Amino acid sequence: MIPVTCFKGQKLALFGLGGSGLITAKALVAGGARVTVWDDAPKRISAAEAEGLPAEDLRDFDWEGVSALVLAPGVPLTHPEPHWIVKLAIEHGVEIIGDIELFCRERRHVGSDAKLIAITGTNGKSTTTALITHLLKTLGQDVQMGGNIGVPVLALEPLADHRIYVVECSSYQIDLAPSLDPAVGVLLNLSPDHLDRHGNMESYAAIKERLVAGAKIAVVGVDDDLSAQIAGRQDLASMPVWRIAAENPVSQGIYLEGTELKQAAAGETRSVANLSDIDTLRGAHNGQNAAAAFAALRALDLPEAEIAEAFESFPGLHHRMELVAKTGHILFVNDSKATNADAAARALSSFDRIYWIAGGKPKSGGIEPLNAFFPKIAKAYLIGEAAEIFAETLKDHAPLAMSGTLENAVKAAAKDAAKDSRGEVAVLLSPACASFDQFANFELRGEAFAKAVRALPIVNQSKEVA
Template identity: 75%
Template sequence: MIPVTCLKGQDIALFGLGGSGLSTARALAEGGAKVTVWDDAPARVEAARAEGLTATDLRQIDWSCVSALVLAPGVSLTHPVPHWSVQLAQEHGVEIIGDIELFCRERRHLASKARMIAITGTNGKSTTTALITHLLKALGLDAQMGGNIGVPILDLAPLSDERVYVVECSSYQIDLAPGLDATVGVHLNLSPDHLDRHGSMENYAAIKERLVASARIAVVGVDDEMSAAIAQRQDLASMPVWRISAQGPVEQGIWLQGSTLMRSEAGDAHAVADLAGIDTLRGAHNGQNAAAAFASLCALGLEPEAIAAALRSFGGLHHRMELVARAGKILFVNDSKATNADAAARALSSYERIYWIAGGKPKAGGIASLDAFFPKIAKAYLIGEAAEAFAATLEGKVATELCGTLDKAVIAAARDAGADASAEVAVLLSPACASFDQFPNFEKRGEAFAEAVKALPVVQEHQETV
């Protein structure tokens, strides 16, 4: 735990007692703040009380004494409407912050030399965060990974000048961190997502940009127009920026040429790492992730040769193009983290013949944008609320089967993949949807896929579960 001592003795209101919210409440209390917590879910309130936290409806407290409202990132700050706790704070002139902001303040307070690598982007940020952490540990550094990737940031090991904190940041978290000041700020890409929470693509992009604009060194993907414009604004502000690309050369930074990472500097381009044969970094999108990780460690002054060697031992990220089993020619791939079409595109681009399991709670735009990949899909097995809409999009282009549930889809896809004469085929769960119609989160969906795969006779026969 990282106790938040910089607010010691102050009255703090906290709303939202999910995983990160409860972690933040503990850290504030441990640091000596007088914290009052609340949540709209009575069970969460009772759980907080059971831990000895002061839980009082924030509509009943004296806001004139409150120094800050700490808001859990899942609670609406602006759109579609501010949460009632936000409105109360605004009415009383109380600042509204989140756990990332508390970490940044405590870091400045206690361990100003501790390095922080913060990562954001619409897609790829979890893989990049995990890869950076792996590389740092492989090179002998004490790397702490948390934030949006699963471990609340204030649950990490106590602040120390010797540690490197690798933090995945969602747009929600950045919006609540006005003092975010990473050593290296990484922005990967932008595509429409969470617009219900930010109102417009322009607002969404502006929030993402804050992470790199306030960093000491920026690493910025330039493969989409809005992100390229962010890099240009870094130039105009005379701020150091490493450009990264999976599509072609950049003037100063790291880029992908085939399976080779290239580095451009001072007019020279030379190879720095070969990704060929690293299954966990398969595909151009993972080339961008690897480029971001490579640039980040170079920005910290680490040796390129050592970084390149450490890439080869990366074990991958759970639920992101995760090979869960191999049965002869059939690869069973868990890409449950692909909760929108753009994320699914990254997996679809990485295999040549695909038996695709897709569907769930649909997001705006559906899967029409994936039409370039339809020729690679031997058949689609559709589940959840989106099944019929996806079937309509695929009609006349891809054979489909309405399976309804994930377990049925796995059985059907394995059956058809086994009859395919191709040298290699992939049974790919890459839903292009949120999980919330049938599963509480994408992790549970991925775990259900893995269990269904392990139960298949063809997998048990080959005993090649990864």
């Protein structure tokens, strides 16, 4: 844990006692702050009290002399309307911040030379965060990974000058971090997301931009117009910018061409890494992630040849284009995290011939946006509540089976894929749906897929199980 000493002796209010909120409260207490906590959920309040944290309904709190309200990122700050605790803090003129801001203030307060690499974007944040962490570890660096990827930033090992902190930042977290100042700030891409929490696309993009605007060196994806405009504003501010792209070459930065990462600088272009044999970095979207990771490490002056070699051992993230097994010409890929069509598109674009397992609890829009990928589908195996809706969309485009359950779908897809003689094929779980009809979350769905795959006789007999 990182004790937060920059508020030592000061009076603070903290609202939101989920995973990050509870850790944040403990870190503040460990640093000597006087913290009073609260939550809308009574069970969380009880859990905090069991940890020895003083709890009080902040509607009845004495706000005199409060230095800050520390807010959990899941609590609405502005839209659809400010939470009651936010309104209360504003009424009393109290600053509202989050755990990422506390980390940044503490780093400055103790004068630490620890480097922060902060990553944001609409898509690819977690993979890029994990990839940067993997590369740094492989190159022998002392690295800590946290933030939106699942480990609260203040739960990481204490600040040390030699450490590098790789932190995934959601728009909610950035909104609560006014002095976010990474050594390297990475903005991957921007597309409509969380607009219910930010009001409109312009506000959402402006919040994301803060992460790179405060960085010493910015790494910015330029495949979408909004991000390209942000890169241009960084140039105008005379800030160092590494542009990255997966769709088109750039004149200054790192871009993907085929399966090669290329660096363009001073009018010259050269290949710096080849991703062709790395199953965990398939697809243009992973090419962008790899370009961002390469640029981030080069921004820290780490050797490019060693970075390129370290890509080869990247294991990928669970449930995100995760290679569960490879046997003969068949890849078994767990992309359970693809809970909507946009996410599934990234997986479908990465393979040429697909035995597609899809369905679950449907989301608005269905799979109509995936029409361009239907020619790649050798056969679809439909499960869950969305099966009939998806069947109606697919019926004139690809063979399909109403499998009902994930286990049935895996068995049938594997049997059909084994008979396919057209080269490499993928048995792909990329549901384009939420999991809640049959599984409590996408993680359990992905684990069920992996279990079913590993139980297959053709996989049991293979030595290539991942």
